[in-house]
Amino acid sequence: MSGFVTLSRHGPRGGALSLEYAWLGPEGLPEDAPVLVFLHEGLGCAALWREFPAALCNRLQWRGLVYSRYAYGASTPRPHDEPFPGDYLEREALEVLPALLRALEIDRPWLLGHSDGGSIGLIAAGSDAARYGGIVSIAPHYCVEDICLEGIARARDAYEQGDLRERLAKYHRDVDSAFYGWCDAWLDPRRRDWRIENRLKRIACPSLAIQGVQDEYATLDQVEAIARHAPHTELLAIAGCGHFPFRHAAETVIGAIAGFVARYRNDGR
Numbered sequence: 199m200s201g202f203v204t205l206s207r208h209g210p211r212g213g214a215l216s217l218e219y220a221w222l223g224p225e226g227l228p229e230d231a232p233v234l235v236f237l238h239e240g241l242g243c244a245a246l247w248r249e250f251p252a253a254l255c256n257r258l259q260w261r262g263l264v265y266s267r268y269a270y271g272a273s274t275p276r277p278h279d280e281p282f283p284g285d286y287l288e289r290e291a292l293e294v295l296p297a298l299l300r301a302l303e304i305d306r307p308w309l310l311g312h313s314d315g316g317s318i319g320l321i322a323a324g325s326d327a328a329r330y331g332g333i334v335s336i337a338p339h340y341c342v343e344d345i346c347l348e349g350i351a352r353a354r355d356a357y358e359q360g361d362l363r364e365r366l367a368k369y370h371r372d373v374d375s376a377f378y379g380w381c382d383a384w385l386d387p388r389r390r391d392w393r394i395e396n397r398l399k400r401i402a403c404p405s406l407a408i409q410g411v412q413d414e415y416a417t418l419d420q421v422e423a424i425a426r427h428a429p430h431t432e433l434l435a436i437a438g439c440g441h442f443p444f445r446h447a448a449e450t451v452i453g454a455i456a457g458f459v460a461r462y463r464n465d466g467r
Contacts, residue, residue, distance in 0.1 A: 202272075203265075205297045217298065218272040219265035220244055223255040232331065232463075233307040235299075236264045237315030239337075240380040241353075243271030243369050250444045250452075254310075257456050263307070265298065269379045275372035282383040284392070287314060291321035296329070310334040310455075312444065313415070314380070317394065320424065323405070324397030332404035332462060334455055337413055337441050340423050341393040342384075349415040349441075350384050357381075398427035404462040405431040408451060410439030432458060 200220035207213045223231070236251050238244070243266040255262035267290060269276035276282070283289065295318065299307065308331045311319030316338025323333040339346065356362040357377055367373040383389065405428055407421035418435055425431040434454050436443050444451045 203298060203301045205294065205301060207268075207274075215268050215274045215294075217265055217268070217274070217294075218244055219263060219298075219302070222252045222262035222264065224259060227259065227261055232258075232260045233304050234258070234260050234262045235295075235304070235307045235309050236262060237295075237309060237311035237318050238264075238267070238270070239313035239315055240384070241366060241377065242312070242315070243267075243273075243376075245271060245369050248445070250448060253448065254452050254455060257452050258459060260308075263302070263304065268294070269372070269375045270370060272371050275375040276379045278375060278378070281386075282379045284383070284386065284389055286379075286383060287317050288321055291318045292325055295322055296326075299329075306331050308332045308334070308459075310336070311338065312336045313338065313441065320401065321394055321397045323403055324394070324400040324428075327400065327402040330403050332406075332459070333401070334406045334408065334458070335421070335424065336408045336444055336451070337410065337416060338407065338420060338424070339416065340395065340398060340420055342390055343416060343420070345417060346415045347385060350381055354381050354385075395423070395427055398424055401428040401431075404458070406434065406455065406458045407431055408434045408436065408443055408454065410441060410443045410446070411435050411437045412439060413441045415441050 202216045202218055205215045207215045236247055244264040247264055251262045251264050266273040268274055309319040316335035319333050320335055320338055323330050370376040407424045409421045421433055425433055436447050436450055439447045
């Protein structure tokens with residue numbers, strides 16, 4: 199089942215946001231089956247997860263929810279004269295995500311986020327321990343590294359001089375809204391000191407952090423920091439893999455998540 203949900207929009211312009219979403223998972227699951235909410239990356243959307251959410255939900259026998267954030271996919275585009283605020287990840291985690299869960303009547307889901315979505319999930323899990331059952335973060339960011347900025351600068355060149363814009367335009371209602379909202383926010387010099395250690399320290403739910411060893415946007419310090427600040431976190435570093443391990447090492451990632459979930463579900467958590 200797919201559709202759109204309308205949420206009140208925060209900020210000086212107010213109004214409403216229309217966010218696209220889709221339910222996934224095996225047919226016939228009970229209504230109280232666990233729910234896994236997927237939080238996409240900075241250039242992603244619901245469709246760009248491709249087959250991974252359905253494959254994972256089938257393995258877990260869980261329901262899954264994918265949705266496109268503001269400016270992405272078929273959701274409300276960002277006006278071109280309105281940059282993402284410096285705390286846009288925090289707003290997504292603390293305002294939009296809880297509002298979406300209330301609107302769709304989702305109680306105590308698990309979160310799975312990739313890249314920007316991984317950071318959103320970590321912020322959410324570190325801010326409301328009772329709301330979420332567990333979190334899987336794939337290639338998340340807890341701070342700004344030089345390698346991240348260099349990777350985004352390369353993406354901007356590919357967008358403006360290569361075929362990246364054409365490839366992304368298939369998935370976004372307003373591709374410039376999506377791309378420049380993300381790119382300009384990360385390359386803003388005022389963002390250089392952004393960090394979320396204090397959020398990590400408050401994560402109490404089960405936590406699994408996954409990253410490719412050859413991630414072109416981050417060093418392994420990004421996931422190792424989660425374990426430093428939330429010591430119960432389990433880590434998985436995948437050799438020979440870059441920023442998209444759920445695409446390039448899908449079976450490894452699905453198996454790791456299934457094992458992680460089973461350990462905590464069997465413990466009654």
